[in-house]
Amino acid sequence: MNKNCKNVYITTPIYYVNDVAHIGHAYTTIIADMLARYSRLSGSSTYFLTGTDEHGQKIAQSAISRNKSPMEYATEISSKFKTLWDDFDITYDKFIRTTDEEHKIGVQKAFLKMYEKGDIYKGEYEGYYCVSCETFFTQKQLIDEQFCPDCGKTTSIVKEESYFFKLSSYEDKLLKWYEESEDCILPRAKKNEIINFVKRGLRDLSISRTSFDWGIKLPACLNEPKHVMYVWLDALMNYITALGYGNDDKNMNQWPASVHLVGKDILRFHSIYWPAFLMSLGMPLPKHIAAHGWWTRDGEKMSKSKANVIDPKEVANAYGLDAFRYFLLREVPFGQDGDFSQKALIDRINSDLGNDLGNLLNRIIGMSGKYFDFHLSSKDVLKYHTKELEEVNSILKNVEEYIYKMQINKFLEDIWKVLTIANKAIGDYAPWNLIKENKKDEAMALVALITNIMAKVALLLHCVMPEKISKIAQCIGIQINTQAYERILKQNILLADTRITKVEALFPRIEKILLEQAPNMLVKEENKTNEKTIKENSQKTSKNNDEKENDNLISIDKFFETSLKIGTIIEANEVPKSKKLLKLQVDLGEKNTRQILAGIKEFYSAENLIGTQVCIVANLKPAKLMGMLSEGMLLAAKDENGLHLIRPEKNKIIGTNIS
Ligand code: ME8
Numbered sequence: 001m002n003k004n005c006k007n008v009y010i011t012t013p014i015y016y017v018n019d020v021a022h023i024g025h026a027y028t029t030i031i032a033d034m035l036a037r038y039s040r041l042s043g044s045s046t047y048f049l050t051g052t053d054e055h056g057q058k059i060a061q062s063a064i065s066r067n068k069s070p071m072e073y074a075t076e077i078s079s080k081f082k083t084l085w086d087d088f089d090i091t092y093d094k095f096i097r098t099t100d101e102e103h104k105i106g107v108q109k110a111f112l113k114m115y116e117k118g119d120i121y122k123g124e125y126e127g128y129y130c131v132s133c134e135t136f137f138t139q140k141q142l143i144d145e146q147f148c149p150d151c152g153k154t155t156s157i158v159k160e161e162s163y164f165f166k167l168s169s170y171e172d173k174l175l176k177w178y179e180e181s182e183d184c185i186l187p188r189a190k191k192n193e194i195i196n197f198v199k200r201g202l203r204d205l206s207i208s209r210t211s212f213d214w215g216i217k218l219p220a221c222l223n224e225p226k227h228v229m230y231v232w233l234d235a236l237m238n239y240i241t242a243l244g245y246g247n248d249d250k251n252m253n254q255w256p257a258s259v260h261l262v263g264k265d266i267l268r269f270h271s272i273y274w275p276a277f278l279m280s281l282g283m284p285l286p287k288h289i290a291a292h293g294w295w296t297r298d299g300e301k302m303s304k305s306k307a308n309v310i311d312p313k314e315v316a317n318a319y320g321l322d323a324f325r326y327f328l329l330r331e332v333p334f335g336q337d338g339d340f341s342q343k344a345l346i347d348r349i350n351s352d353l354g355n356d357l358g359n360l361l362n363r364i365i366g367m368s369g370k371y372f373d374f375h376l377s378s379k380d381v382l383k384y385h386t387k388e389l390e391e392v393n394s395i396l397k398n399v400e401e402y403i404y405k406m407q408i409n410k411f412l413e414d415i416w417k418v419l420t421i422a423n424k425a426i427g428d429y430a431p432w433n434l435i436k437e438n439k440k441d442e443a444m445a446l447v448a449l450i451t452n453i454m455a456k457v458a459l460l461l462h463c464v465m466p467e468k469i470s471k472i473a474q475c476i477g478i479q480i481n482t483q484a485y486e487r488i489l490k491q492n493i494l495l496a497d498t499r500i501t502k503v504e505a506l507f508p509r510i511e512k513i514l515l516e517q518a519p520n521m522l523v524k525e526e527n528k529t530n531e532k533t534i535k536e537n538s539q540k541t542s543k544n545n546d547e548k549e550n551d552n553l554i555s556i557d558k559f560f561e562t563s564l565k566i567g568t569i570i571e572a573n574e575v576p577k578s579k580k581l582l583k584l585q586v587d588l589g590e591k592n593t594r595q596i597l598a599g600i601k602e603f604y605s606a607e608n609l610i611g612t613q614v615c616i617v618a619n620l621k622p623a624k625l626m627g628m629l630s631e632g633m634l635l636a637a638k639d640e641n642g643l644h645l646i647r648p649e650k651n652k653i654i655g656t657n658i659s
Helices: 023-041 057-065 070-087 101-116 167-180 188-199 231-236 264-281 312-319 321-331 342-372 381-396 399-404 408-429 431-436 440-461 466-476 482-490 513-517 534-551 556-560
Strands: 007-011 045-053 094-097 120-130 135-137 156-165 259-263 288-292 295-297 338-340 564-574 582-587 594-598 613-617 623-625 628-630 636-639 642-645
Touching: 007 023, 023 045, 023 070, 023 259, 023 288, 023 295, 023 312, 023 321, 023 482, 045 070, 045 231, 057 070, 070 094, 070 312, 101 120, 101 231, 101 264, 156 264, 167 188, 167 264, 188 264, 231 264, 259 264, 264 288, 312 321, 312 342, 321 342, 321 408, 321 466, 338 342, 342 408, 342 431, 342 440, 342 466, 342 642, 381 408, 381 440, 399 408, 408 431, 408 440, 431 440, 440 466, 440 482, 594 628
Parallel strands: 007 045, 007 259, 045 094, 259 288, 295 338
Antiparallel strands: 120 135, 120 156, 564 582, 564 613, 582 594, 623 628, 636 642
16 A cells, blocks of 8 residues: 555455355455555545456356356355455455456456457467466476476366467566566565566466356457456456446546455466556556465365365354454464464464453553543643653554555554553553552553553554454544544544543453364364354353362362462562563572562562562472573462552561461
């Protein structure tokens, strides 16, 4: 996408209707949806296209194998894609089908225009064809003289009359475009691959077939009833026919595309054939073609035969759509391959979403309720927190740039840096102490600071997690719209007086034990015994645990096996490179102090802990954390309002046993 672009046009590939959608399709569509939502919020007129690719030999064969006509079959699968995107609240402006009448007319007009320009001629094709990839190959390109170099399937020899597109005559023009338009292909590494490919030489492209008839006919004036168009020519044209090309031209002002999002598997078609067709039509070229990487499942390629294909609906039902969206966008840098595992997803939910984001909101609700009857004012924020605000604003100033460069994970990483500043500020300023010390204005300034940070974060994250962020917006009393985006994010205007409204916990913790119980839960197998959602399982698990706990009552002797003692923290330091750990020296009245590493850094600052009395598990086996010895454990309680250490009500003699 381009900065300050008034008209933004975002597309996904149109998906083949030979099979139902899986996580890979959802990935592309969710990235496109995120970009479209962001673009609209930042004030650009945005058009977002998706749809289905329904012609060609592959679809015809799939239909036959199911005893259906190609049209009947295509309609059935196309509507499954559409329903999925509707269920996922994907904000597409148009869902195109290549069997739509307007599309067919538009493609025929484009064909004729290229023909009249002299870019299309009739000849004979002799070579190899991979039906699965719908791609032509020379014998030299094949593996072991018969297998497709892209998918490994057996190719078939084709010898038939065919129309050709003069791709070879666009070689230099394409190379010039790659050179002049720096970011036309993203990421850059992929662009170099394409340049090298084109430099090795391009052959003219066969663009019609006669051995089957499931495709768009050539223009009637050519009088070639046996020919249908090559499916990639038909499919690529969707990007302009969807805007009305060859028909009413209604939305043609959205052209050229700001970004064509594609998987790396189809980058060549988009960055070689498509711009060459457009040059032939005399049309402007897309601004960016952005290719993302490939998702594997637990390290393996997904395939039906391995029964490890991930159904996006199942993941969304189990973990929540927004968490799924966040995971896909955050887990892997755009362009790189990624591995989907439940463990990685649960870690992201519990840590990034539950701890860093959800908990911060809970702390706003908790503190504003407890100290200020849910009413906040930003009047003293600048007096006490210019430093934090400047830090936050300087990080957020650059995040938009990451979107334009398709570095979505970096966009999210920086937003999380801001959340860390907010969480840390709470620990550093400890508003509960400020209240005790009667510094109510300072405490108010702190809670208002956090709320202002949350407002900025919400405006940026809405495109990623629309449903949950709408709840955050409702809680802190802001609107998610372009005006708010301008005021709060661009002009850095602080919130006026705010009323906080309670909302339920946004990302309840997911227990990891589910992984062991349901390692295959997301795998589509004949025995769909695990249709139930993880959440249902989760409820059951905690119930079972409650029951087990009742069965497993322990004796008092067993309890006394744990040695609990009072100690005083005499030294506390941050552990470099650790987000969570503090290194404490605790005096338990023994000869030497105990070194204890505690995961409390997000909630307490080191210097505030010195001199504090705490409860220690004193007979825990020493363990090494980040290469350092930890000789005990602090008792603490963590809930929606944060983590708090358990301390004696009155100071006790060091080393006193707790019973
Ligand atoms: O290629 N990981 O359709 P298609 C990531 N009809 N993305 C994946 C993926 C995976 N494992 N599997 C699929 C076609 N995708 C043509 C496109 S466009 C004019 C015509 C995504 O149904 C990715 O975006 O095979 C890939 O490019 C697309 O699905 C291919 O979908």
